[in-house]
Amino acid sequence: MKIDLHTHAKLSKASDFSPEYYEEMLREAKDSGLDALALTEHFNTRNFYEVYSELDRLFPYQGDYYEAYGLKIFPGMEVDILENGHILLIGSKWSILEVRRKLDGYTDKGAFIPFDQLMDIAEAYPLLKIGAHPFRDSTPLHHLSPRQLARLDAFDLNAKDMYQYGCDSNQERVQRFASELGKPVTAGSDTHQCLQFGSIFNELDTPCESAVELKEAILQGKYKLHVSTDLEIKVKASVMLKKLMKRMVRLEQALSTGMSSS
Template identity: 75%
Template sequence: MKIDLHTHAKLSKASDFSAAYYEEMIGEALESGLDALALTEHFNTRNFYEVYDNLDRMFPYNGDYYEANGLKIFPGMEVDIRETGHILLIGRRETVLEARRRLDGYADKDSFILFDELMDLADSLPLLKIGAHPFRESTPLHHLSDAQLSRLDAFDLNAKDLYEYGREANRERVEGLAARLGKPVTAGSDTHQCLQYGSVYNELDADCGSVAELKEAIRRGAYRIRISDELPIKVKASVMLKKLLKKLARFEAETAAAAGAM
């Protein structure tokens, strides 16, 4: 099973969820050869709960994942911590939504939850906990203590960072940190739109039908990380397209506002 463990459904945190936009993304994910993905939308994205309300209308949910035209979508979210850094939490829909409800008072930048408190919350629920892009300059994790980082299940080898900081250099740093702590490394594209799918993914030895099975496969190391030779062009094109789509969205909003003022 080929799975991407760090993906987004929306162009940005400020944008609304679009069913048509996400349908296009799913089509591209399938085209890139993926069998599954974890949807780790930002926990403080605009109208977070509406993302899952829309998925409920779009696709059947079997109790563990959404069945999206042959693609498995495992629920999740990406959470900011006060110390700076992002944590991916992946689980069943009701578990992810319960964790999000417990974070209702922590969504603003000045009130992000402390790492240890987030781990206490996550440990009280059946969730897979992955430290996102641990060496990204803007949102690192490596500054936390080894005791803290050891509470995570894995660390994210992130396509955007492989492009930004160099494939070998970034991979060496992430794998070095994980090895020191006795933790596995998982791959995530961190895509906000379709072109970045397939840049990196995890190829599991067997199909997984639940997050519990996925977590166990990762723990046992029953998978391999695949990095596409096309990663640089995929990520570069993705960044450029994202900028263009954001400009278009702003232009459409300004045009609509101007028309409404007439």
């Protein structure tokens, strides 16, 4: 089972969830060769709960995943912590929504939840807990103590960071860091649109039907990392497209505002 463990459903936090946009992403994910993905949308994205209510409307949910276009979509979210890093939580829809409700008071910058407090909450649920892009300059994790980092299940080898910092050097740095902590490394594209799918992914030895099975496969090392030879061009094209699409959205909003005020 080929799975991307770090993906998004929206162009940006500020944008609304568009079923048409996400369905296009899913079709491209399937065409890229993926069998599954974890939807790790930002926990403080605009109208977070709407994302899952729309998924409920669009796709059947069975076991711990939505089924769409031949893909398994495992629920999750990406959580900002007070210490300035990001944590990926992946689990059943019920677990993710319950944990998200407990974070309602921590969504604003400067008021994010401390790492240890987030772990206290997350450890009460059967969640896969991944330290996202641990060496990203803007949101690192490597500065946390070994005691804190030991509470995570794995660390994210992130396509965006590989493109920005160099594929070989970033991969070596993340894998050495994780190895020193006795943790596995998982692959995530961190895509917000369709072009980045397939840049990096995990290939599990056997299919998983639940978040618990997914976590066990990762912890037991029953998977392989795959990095596309086209990673750099995929991410570069994705970055350029995202900038263009965001400009188009701002232009449409400006035109709409101008028409409504005239």
